[in-house]
Every structure is written in C-alpha cells, then in structure tokens.
Amino acid sequence: MTDPNHTYHLETRLVHEGQTRTPYGETSEALFLTQGFIYETAETAERRFLNEEQGYSYTRYSNPTITMFEERIAGLEGAEMAQATATGMAAVTAAMMGQVQAGDHVVAARALFGSCRWIVEDLFPRFGVGCTLVDGPDLDAWRRAVRPETKAFLLETPSNPSLEIIDIAGVAAIAHEAGATLTVDNVFATPLFQKPLALGADCVVYSATKHIDGQGRCLGGVILASQEFIETKVQQFLRMTGPSISPFNAWVLLKGLETLPLRVERQTDTAGFLADELHGHDKVRRLTYPGRPDHPQAELIKRQMSGGSTMIALDVKGGKEGAFRFMNALRLIRISNNLGDAKSLVTHPATTTHGRFTPELRAEMGITDGLVRLSVGLEHRDDLLVDLTQALAQV
Numbered sequence: 001m002t003d004p005n006h007t008y009h010l011e012t013r014l015v016h017e018g019q020t021r022t023p024y025g026e027t028s029e030a031l032f033l034t035q036g037f038i039y040e041t042a043e044t045a046e047r048r049f050l051n052e053e054q055g056y057s058y059t060r061y062s063n064p065t066i067t068m069f070e071e072r073i074a075g076l077e078g079a080e081m082a083q084a085t086a087t088g089m090a091a092v093t094a095a096m097m098g099q100v101q102a103g104d105h106v107v108a109a110r111a112l113f114g115s116c117r118w119i120v121e122d123l124f125p126r127f128g129v130g131c132t133l134v135d136g137p138d139l140d141a142w143r144r145a146v147r148p149e150t151k152a153f154l155l156e157t158p159s160n161p162s163l164e165i166i167d168i169a170g171v172a173a174i175a176h177e178a179g180a181t182l183t184v185d186n187v188f189a190t191p192l193f194q195k196p197l198a199l200g201a202d203c204v205v206y207s208a209t210k211h212i213d214g215q216g217r218c219l220g221g222v223i224l225a226s227q228e229f230i231e232t233k234v235q236q237f238l239r240m241t242g243p244s245i246s247p248f249n250a251w252v253l254l255k256g257l258e259t260l261p262l263r264v265e266r267q268t269d270t271a272g273f274l275a276d277e278l279h280g281h282d283k284v285r286r287l288t289y290p291g292r293p294d295h296p297q298a299e300l301i302k303r304q305m306s307g308g309s310t311m312i313a314l315d316v317k318g319g320k321e322g323a324f325r326f327m328n329a330l331r332l333i334r335i336s337n338n339l340g341d342a343k344s345l346v347t348h349p350a351t352t353t354h355g356r357f358t359p360e361l362r363a364e365m366g367i368t369d370g371l372v373r374l375s376v377g378l379e380h381r382d383d384l385l386v387d388l389t390q391a392l393a394q395v
C-alpha cells in the first residue's frame, strides 16, 4: 500500500491492495495471459524447481494476475493466505479432500449447496471417508456426530436456499474440542457481512462466480486460511490435480473486488426493502430474509453478521403450481440458478438445484414446493417491486 504507516479502509484496500505494477506503470492490474515463464539460464530453472528462488514457473502452480487476486481477497477476508481455484466447487473439493484420507470422518450440515452435499455424501464414502450430516443450527447434533476419527466439519450459513443460520463460533468450538477443523462456505453472507475466520473457523471457501464477479461472466473460487493450512492441506492437492483458475478469470474477479462493497451494499439495501414490502403479502406463505427482525434466528444473525443478504426466500402459496405461475409471470426478473448477479434472478430449488433429493430430504432442508429463491440485483428497487407485485397478483 501507498503509506505503510496508515491503516486504509476496506473500500480503499479493495482498489489498491495486491497490485504489482510492471515497469510500464499501467493503471489497471496487468493480465498475464501466459501458461509459462522463461528462465534466463538453466541454473535459474533448477533453483526455481528446488524452491530455492522465488518466481513463477507454470500457471497451474501460480501466475502474477492470480496472485494479485489472491492477495486482494486475503486482505478483505483477514486471512493469512488465499488460494484461487477454477470454480467454487473446486475450492470446496480441494479444501475438504486436502484434509482427509481413508478411515477419516467428516461432519457436515445437511442444508448444503447441492454439489457440496454430493462431495461429502456420495464421493467421500467411495474413498473410505465417512460422513455424518446434521441439522446445522442444532449444536448438540454436531457434538453427537463426533467420532474419534472425525477430522473436519463443513457448513454453509446462511444456507442455500432456505437462508437458515448456523452458529459459526459454536460449531468451531465443538470442532476444536474434537481435534477437527471447521470449513465455512461463506457465499451467501459475502466476505463483507460475515468473517468466519474471526469467529473461529479454520478455512473459508467462496464461489467467486457469485458476488465477487457479480456480473455473471466468469467462474472462479477461492480458499482462505492460515498459511500453514493452505501449504500443508490445499496447495499440493490443487497443484497436482489441476483445477487452476484462468488468469483471465482471476483478472475479472480481481476487478470485481474493486466494486464489491458498492454492489453488495446496494443489493442488500434493495433486498431489505423488497423483503419489508412483500412480507405479509397475501400470496406469500412465508418470507425469509436474514435482515428482518422476524427471521427465526434474528438474535444469532445480529451476533454473527454485519448485514442482511442479497437473497430472499419466498414460499409462494399454491405449491409448485403457484411458484411456477409467479416465476413465469415475471418480466424483468429472469429465471436462472445463478445468484449474486447484477441482474435479479429467481430459481425454484425443488425442481432444479435440489431436484435430486426426495421430498422428505427437501423438507428436512426447508425446501417446500412453493419455495422461490430470489437473488436481488442492481436494478432500481421500485422496478423490482412492480415486477414482483404484478407476478404475485397472477398466482
């Protein structure tokens, strides 16, 4: 940073931190779209491979543009180290796989993003790693699930799509007592509104595809933890198995961080406004929004989050038929399973992202047939309210 003796605010750091300028003095961060790097001499190559000399060798390992993204997001999260990945799922997979081997056991919250749940529930057992899924908000359930071979806990809060909250500090304490680590998928809270590492988690993962890009362009992911965690559990796994982020995508995400507070704060304000306006609507059976005082876990939210969310869960009357009528009647808000975008998007989890689960399992995760997940974008709030109101009128 410019003045090493001044502590800059978050917004300032997100514009400047991590930038390495080339001798050309470019204003914007340089995009190093290169697979490899040239060594001046054979001796240099030898020293780089022996790790006796700092420097880049191959973009599957690292790349200057990717490093800029990693340093900037590590600063935002307050993490010692960040490791970028090709997608959010690559981040979750590497963070979890890197911690276990055959014979180990993990405990995970049941209300997980569909693919995350597949990793722990379907993939892990194939390699002899046991998994117990628990009701995330119930701290006793985490305690009861611990076995002598438990190595890692995984949770997501607020959860997708039901926006249920889990006590990060409470679960971290149980994990540490058991000699295990806690990994938090922090996508729904965004790095602005929840700091899992400060609450006791050992590792945070993001799908940077969501709010960090924020304009629906690139896939990406990131793992944030202590240097020791990254270097001993994650780095080798990623370098050898290869889900590296493209430098181009890292560059887009790096630039996305510059506007993240502006975008997410506006989207959250709009979501809060829409939640207040639609709460109690006669076509809505239930509205869940983490920024409202009537959220069942409002007290915990106040302790653990510094802002609401850009997401609203609406249980529309009339089950699947009601939800489909509502979604098909929307004119401005589009149907898509993505989230965190500048464009407002709706999805029907029961028939898409969570369609592979039985109705019983969906009920356990709070996913009713009428549930519609709304990701609030950057449109004017009044235009969104008009669209939502006219579509609800057609239910």
Ligand SMILES: *Cc1c(COP(=O)(O)O)cnc(C)c1O
Pocket (backbone or CB within 6 Å): 087, 088, 089, 090, 092, 113, 116, 156, 160, 185, 187, 188, 206, 207, 208, 209, 210, 219, 220, 221
């Ligand atoms: C989207 C998402 C993921 C997966 O991210 P990709 O970038 O699509 O691989 C994981 N967890 C949560 C909570 C998500 O929303």
